[in-house]
Amino acid sequence: MKMSVIGFPRIGRNRELKFASEKFFRGEISETELQDVAREIRELNLTTQKHAGIDLIASNDFSFYDNVLDTAFLFNIVPQRYKDLGLSQLQTYFAAARGYQGEKGNVKALAMKKWFNTNYHYIVPEFEDDTKIELIGSKPLSEYLEAKDLDVETKVQLIGPFTFLKLTKFVGSKKAEDVAEALVEEYGKLFSKLSNAGASFVQVDEPYLVRDLSSEDISFFTKIYTQLLSKRSGLKVLLQTYFGDIRDAYEAVTALDFDAIGLDFVEGIKTLSLLKSKGFPKEKILVAGLINGKNIWKNSYAKTNSVLDEIKTVVDEERVYLGTSCSLLHVPYTLASETKLPEDYKKHFAFAEEKLVELQELSDLTDEKLAANQVLFEKRVDSVDEKVRARVAGIKDADYTRLPVFEEREAIQKKVLGLPNFPTTTIGSFPQTADVRKNRSDFRKGEISKDEYVKFNQKKIEECIRLQEELGLDVLVHGEFERNDMVEYFGEHLSGYVFTEKAWVLSYGTRCVKPPIIWGDVSRKEAITVEWSKFAKSCTDKPVKGMLTGPVTILNWSFPREDITIKESVLQIALAIRDEVLDLEANGINIIQIDEAALREKLPLRKSDWYSEYLDFAIPAFRLVHSGVKAETQIHTHMCYSEFTDIIPAIDSMDADVITFEASRSDLQILDALKENHFKTEVGPGVYDIHSPRVPSVEELVGQLTKIREKTEDSKLWVNPDCGLKTRGVEETVKSLRNLVEAAKIIRAKN
Ligand code: GLN
Ligand code: ZN
Secondary structure (H helix, E strand, C coil): EECHHHHHHCCCCHHHHHHHHHHHCCCCCCCHHHHHHHHHHHHHHHHHHHCCCCCCCEEEECCCCCCCHHHHHHHHCCHHHHHCCCHHHHHHHHHHHEEEEECCCECCCCCCEECCCCCCEECCCCCCCCCCCCCCCCHHHHHHHHHHCCCCCCEEEECHHHHHHHEEEECCCCHHHHHHHHHHHHHHHHHHHHCCCCEEEEEEECCCHCCCCCCHHHHHHHHHHHHCCCCCCEEEEEEECCCCCCCCHHHHHHHHCCCCCECCCCCCCCCCHHHHHHHHHHHCCCEEEEEECCECCCHHHHHHHHHHHHCCCCCHHHHEEEEEECCCHCCCCHHCCCCCCHHHHHHHHHCCHHHHHHHHHHHCCHHHHHHHHHHHCCCCCCCCCHHHHHHHHHCEEECCCCCCCCHHHHHHHHHHHHHCCCEECCCCCCCCCCHHHHHEEEEEECCCCCHHHHHHHHHHHHHHHHHHHHHHEECCCEECCCCCCCCCHEEEEEEEECCCCCCCEECCEEEEECCCCEEEEEECCCCCCCHHHHHHCCCCCCEEEEEECCCCHHHHHCCCCCCCCHHHHHHHHHHHHHHHHHHHHCCCEEEEEEECCCCCCCCCHHHHHHHHHHHHHHHHHHHHCCCCCCCCCCEEEEECCCCCCCHHHHCCCCCEEEEEECCCCCCCCCHHHHHHHHCCEEEEECCCCCCCCCCCCCCHHHHHHHHHHHHHCCEEEEECCCCCCCCCCCCHHHHHHHHHHHHHHHHHCCC
């Protein structure tokens, strides 16, 4: 069987691109030096894939920042404000990606958004009315030729015009439909250049096809491709989809004159049934995405083989290519860099390089290979904990419901907590100054004793409490000085987790994250946060809020298991955090915040799947965490992006007592939606943006609160920043919080 890879991680085997780019941004290396590093990365990627025997290797999957932005620059879709800076081509590109502040001017970056259901973020192109679409770039061509020079014949990867137009923001009066024809014309010119240079295959990525599409969308898609395919200049065109199935567009796609169609059999829950029920055109190649491009587990050859068998009942064997489910950009580069992980664990993982081996083995599967692979799917070392299994099995319906009901609890809490109107609080973390980070890393390296480590943090907590008292905040926090990251910290204190050294995955630009791996059944070894919260409480008479990360966020920011369902996994985590909640309560902490910063992250791309595939277990899992507390105990939650207008009923049914969220950047539209939905939960819409060092004035905060009050009942309103303060400096934090408390006092006095 032939093999196809959609794309390879461009950050480099050891994140070379990140380090070189950052040096370039700091002016420490020249553009030529940066280009050299980039070329070496591409060369290694190409030769690695070639040695693995991959038939369809992508070129142009590289990017200095983002492929969507590359596409915009390729076709001259660049807002005038960046061109006006008069910078070099690459510098203009970085100005659009990251913003520019210097002698040539001061412009903000283009917006950044989540790339479908991944943790990668793309740059949102802006189309101005006088933008003149024109093929001005040569990146696809030069990267194709560069590969050819290395004796690697590639398929040229491009973001397709449909997805590109769907993701572009039209800032003037023009719409996607008005410019599609002109854009496709330029894609046609690119095809012709590629063809003249000797290319034979292009891979046009259209992930937008896996979303909910209207009939207008589908006609738009068909129109675009009817035009483009007539300008193919002899090129073979692979229409590549990923991140799900293309149930709305399947007929339209198969009716068009593509040479090959790439479908996702991993996340595409309906792909196989579409294929079987609707058939597949005789003359076309099917690139079957069967190797998971998002997770790090070894492929089950037996399972893959059985899917392949079913595929072959529809498509002739010689026209089936084995492929990845999406670009390998979303997995770490190589397992070879993991020196500390025992082999018993490692043998179960496949990062990008190892996935090439899987493709190879699967394409020519021997009984020996199959048998060796099958062993991996028997019981894994340390992965099953019968006690945890029994506990999950024993969860009763009633465990998902907290009693008494919200309204009763609200009245009780108002009485026992005795907070003023418009209570002030923060989201949890305080500035992580150099000494705080040093304390943690010294302890980790064994350079200081546990006692020294704890003493230092206690001193920090005490200072933090004194500061909050002095500022006059109403609900205090301990400051989270013991935490590096809100998920990693909990992962490290739960059984069932495995950590890597170098398993970095690109998040945006050159920034990477290193998600921990859920290896086995998850349980709490011992109390995690109780001592810190107890200590904080002992420093003050004011209420101190305990601070936890919720199960959905812990799950979403980890590599999940594949041997049990996501639902089962999240319930295990929920039970572990539930134990922590009850421990905090038993130790006198009567306000507990359970952060669900990443709740929206894995919401399925199609609305019709939202509940059945996700919210129906995610929301109950959250409820399970707090359903055991007394009516007097107040449960808070926090979410980072207020992009939850469309799931407000689900958020309300998390049944927290208070929710704080980011609202300062979103024009408070969310508040209208809350009102329309009769949102019952008390709310703390962030009154200032913590993502910038700017100090909001008292007047500005009073103004913001006044606007909020028009849309929210006073009795439900909290006053807080929009997220944790850990990335901020001390001085700006103190000033901002002082103004926040002052603003709340002014509002109270007006009442
Ligand atoms: N409690 C966390 C903090 O304050 C929340 C972080 C987040 O929402 N991303 O840092
Ligand atoms: Zn947040």
